[in-house]
Amino acid sequence: MHCAPTATGTFLGMGMAAVTTTQSKRTSSGRPNLTAYLFLMPAVVLVVLFFLIPTILVLYISMTNLTSANFTADIAQMEFIGFANFTTLFNDQFAQKILFNTLFYVLVTMAIFNVGASLFVSLLTTHINRRASFVFRALWLLPRITAGTVYIMMWRRMIADPPFGILNQALGAVGGTPITGSEYVWTFVVIVNGMIGMSFGMVIFTAAIESISKDIMNAALVDGSTMLQRIRYIILPLLRWPLLFVISYQTLSLLTSYEQILLLTNGGPGLYQTEVWALTAYHRALSNYFGNAQWGYGSAFAVVLVVIGVLLAALYMRVFRFRDLVAEPKIETL
Amino acid sequence: MKVDIEQLNKSFGTVVAVHDLNLDIRAGEFVAFLGPSGCGKTTTLLMIAGIYKPTGGVIRFGERVVNTVQPRDRNIGMVFQSYALYPHMSVFENIAYPLKLKGVSKDEQRVRVQRSADVMGIGDLLHRRPGQLSGGQQQRVALGRALVKEPDVLLFDEPLSNLDARLRLTMRGEIKALQKRLGITSIYVTHDQVEALTMADRIAVMNEGLLEAYDTPDDLYDHPKTLFIASFVGNPPMNILPIQAALEGDAVILQNDALRLPVRSERALKAAQQHGDLLMGVRPEDVTLSADGALCGEVFVVEPLGREDMIDVRIGQHRLAALVTTEKRIRAGNRVRLDINADKLQFFDPASKRSILWT
Ligand SMILES: Nc1ncnc2c1ncn2[C@@H]1O[C@H](COP(=O)(O)OP(=O)(O)O)[C@@H](O)[C@H]1O
Numbered sequence: 075m076h077c078a079p080t081a082t083g084t085f086l087g088m089g090m091a092a093v094t095t096t097q098s099k100r101t102s103s104g105r106p107n108l109t110a111y112l113f114l115m116p117a118v119v120l121v122v123l124f125f126l127i128p129t130i131l132v133l134y135i136s137m138t139n140l141t142s143a144n145f146t147a148d149i150a151q152m153e154f155i156g157f158a159n160f161t162t163l164f165n166d167q168f169a170q171k172i173l174f175n176t177l178f179y180v181l182v183t184m185a186i187f188n189v190g191a192s193l194f195v196s197l198l199t200t201h202i203n204r205r206a207s208f209v210f211r212a213l214w215l216l217p218r219i220t221a222g223t224v225y226i227m228m229w230r231r232m233i234a235d236p237p238f239g240i241l242n243q244a245l246g247a248v249g250g251t252p253i254t255g256s257e258y259v260w261t262f263v264v265i266v267n268g269m270i271g272m273s274f275g276m277v278i279f280t281a282a283i284e285s286i287s288k289d290i291m292n293a294a295l296v297d298g299s300t301m302l303q304r305i306r307y308i309i310l311p312l313l314r315w316p317l318l319f320v321i322s323y324q325t326l327s328l329l330t331s332y333e334q335i336l337l338l339t340n341g342g343p344g345l346y347q348t349e350v351w352a353l354t355a356y357h358r359a360l361s362n363y364f365g366n367a368q369w370g371y372g373s374a375f376a377v378v379l380v381v382i383g384v385l386l387a388a389l390y391m392r393v394f395r396f397r398d399l400v401a402e403p404k405i406e407t408l
Numbered sequence: 409m410k411v412d413i414e415q416l417n418k419s420f421g422t423v424v425a426v427h428d429l430n431l432d433i434r435a436g437e438f439v440a441f442l443g444p445s446g447c448g449k450t451t452t453l454l455m456i457a458g459i460y461k462p463t464g465g466v467i468r469f470g471e472r473v474v475n476t477v478q479p480r481d482r483n484i485g486m487v488f489q490s491y492a493l494y495p496h497m498s499v500f501e502n503i504a505y506p507l508k509l510k511g512v513s514k515d516e517q518r519v520r521v522q523r524s525a526d527v528m529g530i531g532d533l534l535h536r537r538p539g540q541l542s543g544g545q546q547q548r549v550a551l552g553r554a555l556v557k558e559p560d561v562l563l564f565d566e567p568l569s570n571l572d573a574r575l576r577l578t579m580r581g582e583i584k585a586l587q588k589r590l591g592i593t594s595i596y597v598t599h600d601q602v603e604a605l606t607m608a609d610r611i612a613v614m615n616e617g618l619l620e621a622y623d624t625p626d627d628l629y630d631h632p633k634t635l636f637i638a639s640f641v642g643n644p645p646m647n648i649l650p651i652q653a654a655l656e657g658d659a660v661i662l663q664n665d666a667l668r669l670p671v672r673s674e675r676a677l678k679a680a681q682q683h684g685d686l687l688m689g690v691r692p693e694d695v696t697l698s699a700d701g702a703l704c705g706e707v708f709v710v711e712p713l714g715r716e717d718m719i720d721v722r723i724g725q726h727r728l729a730a731l732v733t734t735e736k737r738i739r740a741g742n743r744v745r746l747d748i749n750a751d752k753l754q755f756f757d758p759a760s761k762r763s764i765l766w767t
């Protein structure tokens with residue numbers, strides 16, 4: 075299928091341990107091939123350095139009682155406490171709320187923006203004048219290429235509580251009732267993150283739509299489709315792989331993203347109102363309210379996230395039928 | 409359904425792809441658009457299909473002006489060089505797609521798809537995906553899909569160019585026979601003159617967005633109206649030589665710096681009435697070896713074509729290609745005498761590049 079190379083290429087770009095294993099298994103059928111391993115080295119080094127070692131470290135720290143309070147020159151004071159942190163975590167009265175927040179945040183942002191809006195914008199911009207569509211797409215890339223802090227500062231000015239805030243000024247000018255950020259806090263968290271996240275899908279979907287052969291697009295019209303029927307019966311089915319890819323990649327990236335929420339609400343304004351799992355890991359380990367960073371406990375949160383991430387990645391590999399994607403092309407037989 | 413094209417124009421920005429095209433296609437006729445790559449054939453076809461909007465001019469299906477009619481309301485079928493099958497649909501779904509959009513019932517879809525597939529000889533492949541078919545089978549599916557809705561007009565855009573030579577030959581015959589049997593008005597775009605000459609009732613020869621000629625294959629071959637047609641139609645191509653013609657008694661002397669050829673023919677007489685320089689055209693099959701031929705030259709290339717050899721003869725600085733039987737065993741370096749069939753000569757005005765014989 076035409077879109078397979080796109081998906082494969084980007085998937086490899088994710089540099090996940092599992093991908094590397096799959097690859098090396100394929101090439102090592104029979105006698106080990108030294109050259110093949112050499113070619114794999116850069117990827118292996120990166121994965122080991124930036125995924126495997128940190129994961130092992132975090133896993134180890136999560137089984138200790140390490141905090142900033144007991145972190146002295148005498149590292150021996152750190153105690154190995156087994157799964158105690160995890161027991162605490164599962165009994166944490168807020169863990170359930172945070173988990174629910176995370177699911178809500180990931181699913182809603184992804185459905186509306188990372189997949190929904192990006193697909194909509196891609197379909198729209200591939201059906202209009204080329205130059206206009208280019209401008210339109212460039213605009214949608216702005217949130218992603220703006221520095222995170224600047225982007226969030228702009229949003230905070232925009233949605234500040236009355237009498238400040240551009241939104242409220244505008245609402246006031248047309249006689250609307252002013253809104254407070256805390257009332258609509260989830261709405262804004264989703265919008266702010268979604269507007270960054272949707273450009274990823276937009277780029278992938280647009281490329282996939284434009285790579286559908288012109289002849290197929292014309293044939294669909296000659297065969298009697300309206301524009302909408304062509305989208306429904308021809309374009310969307312051909313976007314199956316890019317769709318699956320964007321969904322899987324974006325769940326993982328939303329699950330682990332917290333910077334924007336940190337800067338926008340810092341998990342508030344109510345108690346854990348917009349706190350998500352990755353943010354909790356950060357709060358516990360690096361920015362505890364009481365000035366005592368619980369490195370061990372925070373790591374336990376991070377480990378849970380890693381486990382969920384690896385499980386999802388493995389699941390997506392199955393759904394993607396990754397082996398099929400990298401299968402050698404069959405020689406065209408006439 | 410007859411198709412009329414009047415003063416049709418299409419530009420893309422500053423590129424003029426089609427310029428002032430006029431064509432009338434009779435109901436049931438098989439017309440080929442023939443021309444080199446980039447001459448505007450596909451653009452014209454896509455305007456007839458309704459994919460492109462003309463920048464000027466009128467397209468009529470029957471009496472109805474269709475310029476702004478959507479492709480789906482034109483009742484056309486189209487076959488592409490790349491087959492353009494929907495890769496995610498089975499053969500059945502591909503062929504049924506136009507019917508599904510028309511709201512034809514599932515039962516009738518099944519009957520009509522089967523009938524269309526049987527006609528194309530792919531009745532047993534209905535459950536396969538396009539990716540599991542050979543090129544020839546894919547093109548049959550594409551034809552089946554184009555035929556299934558019983559179109560008023562069939563459009564082909566170089567449908568055989570991706571197939572191997574043998575398959576091309578078979579499919580050529582099949583498409584031609586099918587078209588004659590069904591009587592569907594058909595427009596067939598090709599850059600392959602053999603396809604155009606063997607299949608079409610009439611051929612529209614296009615060059616750089618302009619219509620060069622619109623004639624039957626025989627007329628194009630025997631009565632080329634322009635130098636372009638003369639040199640484009642026919643394989644191997646026609647020899648073109650600069651020449652002057654003068655009347656001498658009841659014979660016409662055709663001569664230039666390297667040759668002098670006395671001939672007696674109607675065509676030469678016409679040419680002799682023109683003063684000054686001319687271009688003479690003669691097809692390789694009308695040049696023959698002859699012991700007392702008026703032309704003498706040295707063979708410098710022999711190209712075996714199987715049944716015949718094509719020899720390239722140098723006469724002074726001019727070159728003349730001739731088809732000779734292989735039995736003569738001509739070799740490069742031989743000196744040969746040649747004669748020309750004077751009744752088949754063509755003459756062109758070098759300035760206007762138009763024929764002196766046919767208008
Ligand atoms: N969509 C387009 N945009 C710009 N120029 C085009 C487009 N389609 C065709 N052209 C130009 O118009 C001319 C005719 O093209 P085309 O009809 O495809 O030729 P042909 O089918 O005879 O090979 C070419 O010069 C081509 O570059």
Ligand SMILES: [Mg+2]
Nearest residue numbers: 446449450451
């Ligand atoms: Mg073309």
